[in-house]
Amino acid sequence: MGVSILPLRLEGVTFEADGKRLIDGVTFDLRPGTRSVILGPNGAGKSLLLRLCHGLIRPSGGEVSWDAPRGTEVSHRQAMVFQRPVLLRRSAAANVAYPLRLRGVPARERGERVAEALALAGLSAQAKQAARSLSGGEQQRLAIARAWVMAPEVLFLDEPTANLDPAAARAIEALIDGVHASGAKIVMTTHDLGQAHRLADEILFLHRGHLLERAEATAFFSNPRTAEASAFLKGDLSW
Amino acid sequence: MNDLAAAFSQAASLLLGFDEDLMEIIGLSLRVSFMAVGLAVLLGLPLGAAVALYRFPGRTVLGALLNAFMGLPPVVVGLVVYLMLSRAGPLGVLGLLFTPAAMILAQCLLVLPIVAALSAQIVADLSEEYDEQLRSLAAGPGQRLVTLLWDGRFSLMTAVLAGFGRAIAEVGAVMIVGGNIAHSTRVMTTAIALETSKGNLALALGLGLVLIAIALGVNLAALALRDAARPRHG
Numbered sequence: 001m002g003v004s005i006l007p008l009r010l011e012g013v014t015f016e017a018d019g020k021r022l023i024d025g026v027t028f029d030l031r032p033g034t035r036s037v038i039l040g041p042n043g044a045g046k047s048l049l050l051r052l053c054h055g056l057i058r059p060s061g062g063e064v065s066w067d068a069p070r071g072t073e074v075s076h077r078q079a080m081v082f083q084r085p086v087l088l089r090r091s092a093a094a095n096v097a098y099p100l101r102l103r104g105v106p107a108r109e110r111g112e113r114v115a116e117a118l119a120l121a122g123l124s125a126q127a128k129q130a131a132r133s134l135s136g137g138e139q140q141r142l143a144i145a146r147a148w149v150m151a152p153e154v155l156f157l158d159e160p161t162a163n164l165d166p167a168a169a170r171a172i173e174a175l176i177d178g179v180h181a182s183g184a185k186i187v188m189t190t191h192d193l194g195q196a197h198r199l200a201d202e203i204l205f206l207h208r209g210h211l212l213e214r215a216e217a218t219a220f221f222s223n224p225r226t227a228e229a230s231a232f233l234k235g236d237l238s239w
Numbered sequence: 240m241n242d243l244a245a246a247f248s249q250a251a252s253l254l255l256g257f258d259e260d261l262m263e264i265i266g267l268s269l270r271v272s273f274m275a276v277g278l279a280v281l282l283g284l285p286l287g288a289a290v291a292l293y294r295f296p297g298r299t300v301l302g303a304l305l306n307a308f309m310g311l312p313p314v315v316v317g318l319v320v321y322l323m324l325s326r327a328g329p330l331g332v333l334g335l336l337f338t339p340a341a342m343i344l345a346q347c348l349l350v351l352p353i354v355a356a357l358s359a360q361i362v363a364d365l366s367e368e369y370d371e372q373l374r375s376l377a378a379g380p381g382q383r384l385v386t387l388l389w390d391g392r393f394s395l396m397t398a399v400l401a402g403f404g405r406a407i408a409e410v411g412a413v414m415i416v417g418g419n420i421a422h423s424t425r426v427m428t429t430a431i432a433l434e435t436s437k438g439n440l441a442l443a444l445g446l447g448l449v450l451i452a453i454a455l456g457v458n459l460a461a462l463a464l465r466d467a468a469r470p471r472h473g
């Protein structure tokens with residue numbers, strides 16, 4: 001794996017589209033080990049911020065930088081699970097094998113790693129099933145398995161449990177815990193307070209494109225510093 | 240009305256008797272059009288996908304040309320290929336004029352824009368959905384192209400079928416570059432044109448029926464293939 005690419009540093013990052021400033025002057029750094037949760041109401045800019053971190057979109061201003069020597073393939077060291085993951089039109093196992101194929105992992109090793117990832121996600125029995133015929137919860141677990149199989153140093157997850165029932169959501173949370181335990185840095189977004197309570201080591205509270213608070217999780221929940229965060233915690237923050 | 244009934248019965252007897260000449264004509268038609276479409280698919284799918292996915296100089300013009308050339312008149316394509324293959328033309332030395340190879344080339348040129356333009360559209364639509372996911376998985380440009388073609392395979396089959404329908408049904412291009420020579424370059428459409436002009440309506444109609452049956456059969460086979468593949472691979 002080599003030296004770590006973390007911390008990831010965002011310096012005065014803005015993102016504009018159609019003349020609107022959707023992310024405004026966000027500065028923070030993400031350190032290895034912890035589970036960082038980006039919390040905020042719908043439309044706060046959580047997905048945009050995650051895509052900026054992952055390098056899918058370029059900031060209109062400011063800088064996103066990894067702490068990696070020149071020439072490091074940082075895109076190979078991170079993975080993302082999208083709010084609506086796109087599964088390829090092939091079997092569950094082939095979906096997990098896909099990123100390994102892209103990286104030229106030999107077939108033999110590929111088979112082992114795919115089996116391991118499917119087992120972690122509790123999908124061994126569905127290995128041969130068409131990915132798009134899986135249930136919503138299974139599809140989400142498959143997307144996580146596909147991301148994890150690349151052994152990313154950082155795993156970004158965008159609302160990994162949106163649209164899932166509580167049991168399926170718990171299964172995803174357990175899976176995320178497993179991925180974290182395997183050594184990956186977790187960066188995820190959610191607007192689900194319960195989930196943030198259960199998973200977060202630290203909270204980044206985002207509101208209308210501004211990073212209003214960044215705090216250790218227990219401190220944030222017991223003692224929010226901004227009016228917006230208190231309102232959000234009480235469940236009555238209106239956009 | 241009587242003519243029509245007589246034509247039908249004569250057509251049926253020719254077919255059921257596996258009339259040798261008729262079978263030869265049908266065989267050549269299928270060979271020429273399958274080869275032409277095969278070549279057009281080999282070139283057209285990657286070309287269409289490249290137009291949809293990559294930025295390169297002339298991309299917009301190429302896309303517009305492909306769209307415009309979807310409706311190329313077969314006789315014009317035939318004429319162009321004729322000029323290229325004729326003794327004085329740039330490819331005259333190959334001696335391909337009035338051979339099945341010339342007909343394959345002409346039909347391929349006719350079908351290529353259809354396959355390429357339709358697959359460009361299909362791949363572009365699919366890419367909207369896939370782009371960020373594939374970039375996140377660190378797929379390179381070539382890998383993205385292959386993945387999108389593969390995941391679009393069911394929709395792309397429609398493009399291929401459209402191309403095949405065009406090839407098997409056209410008469411102008413094969414007439415000009417093939418010459419409708421008996422036992423050599425005569426295919427169903429040119430035979431129909433000839434028999435009709437000779438007043439031999441029964442034979443013409445029989446050929447016409449076969450042509451429709453083949454077009455239908457190929458489409459049904461493609462649909463069956465797709466239904467067989469779908470449940471397994473989503």
Ligand SMILES: Nc1ncnc2c1ncn2[C@@H]1O[C@H](COP(=O)(O)OP(=O)(O)OP(=O)(O)O)[C@@H](O)[C@H]1O
Nearest residue numbers: 017018022040041042043044045046047048049191
């Ligand atoms: N490309 C774009 N052009 C214009 N507006 C955009 C674009 N992308 C996002 N937005 C807007 O930016 C805002 C933030 O979007 P984003 O998807 O990041 O929100 P979010 O916090 O993830 O919300 P949710 O919890 O609903 O997923 C929204 O108001 C959205 O409409």
Ligand SMILES: [Mg+2]
Nearest residue numbers: 046047083159
């Ligand atoms: Mg979002």
